[in-house]
Amino acid sequence: MDLSIALAHVEGDLQLLAELAAMFVGDYPRFLEETHEAILRNDYATLEREAHTLKGRLAFFGILPLREKALELEMMGRNQDLSRAPQLLRELDAEMKSILPQFESLAREQTS
Secondary structure, three states: OOHHHHHHHOOOOHHHHHHHHHHHHHHHHHHHHHHHHHHHOOOHHHHHHHHHHHHHHHHHOOOHHHHHHHHHHHHHHHHOOOOOHHHHHHHHHHHHHHHHHHHHHHHHHHHO
16 A cells, blocks of 8 residues: 555545545455356456445555556456456455555554
8 A cells, every 4th residue: 555645535534535545445345255156157247346345445555566456357257258257356355465464554543
């Protein structure tokens, strides 16, 4: 997470950023499940929508390398080509699991 980018989006309000980080952590499992199911069902529209939403959130928090992976998933949905989607989702999830503790820590620090 690039804290300077994220703080710029909330005009330096660390409490607000912590609340948004907590929401992101809470929403991520739903995103993962919806995206996985969309890939299994060849539901291109849902894949595109979910990946687009994640892409925006990742950009908000300054997580640009993962934003690119979310963009790639979004384009797979738009282009109706899921050939690499399962592998890409696994890669994205593995990287997210290493980043989510930063979000959890930020949320905890501000509520303590």
